Amino acid sequence: MTETLSNSSANGRATAPHKVSPRGGRAGAAAVPASPSGARDLAGMRSVLDDLPMRVMLCDLDLTIRYVNKASVAGLTELAAYLPIDPAAILGQNIDIFHKDPSHQRRVLSSADNLPVHSLIQVGPETLDLNVQAVFDEDGAMCGAMAS
Numbered sequence: 212m213t214e215t216l217s218n219s220s221a222n223g224r225a226t227a228p229h230k231v232s233p234r235g236g237r238a239g240a241a242a243v244p245a246s247p248s249g250a251r252d253l254a255g256m257r258s259v260l261d262d263l264p265m266r267v268m269l270c271d272l273d274l275t276i277r278y279v280n281k282a283s284v285a286g287l288t289e290l291a292a293y294l295p296i297d298p299a300a301i302l303g304q305n306i307d308i309f310h311k312d313p314s315h316q317r318r319v320l321s322s323a324d325n326l327p328v329h330s331l332i333q334v335g336p337e338t339l340d341l342n343v344q345a346v347f348d349e350d351g352a353m354c355g356a357m358a359s
Contacts, residue, residue, distance in 0.1 A: 293335030
């Protein structure tokens, strides 16, 4: 399934819509070659993720949490009494710590064909709107998952 999105340019005017592939990139888009400023670009992207108001967590294929943005830490801190671990210590932990029976999550996250997934999960008094998508490397291979 491919959905159509439209963007706004820097001046606020709508730009032409583009197709988004199930992997989250533009359908039919060519790979962007590495640039000499690639490290700077990655640092800029990290800054964007860090400051997003949306909660974002990334795990690798071993389901080890490799990234947690500020909004995730803040949101999880509010729910700390209902979590098995201090939110400040989540980075580097396996996602299994959040599940009574991790086999279901392990099966779902074992293949990009099973993603994206949307569910509502109860954490203490809060209902969280969880969206999980595959993350792909520059060669198109699944290299992890993003929860938001």
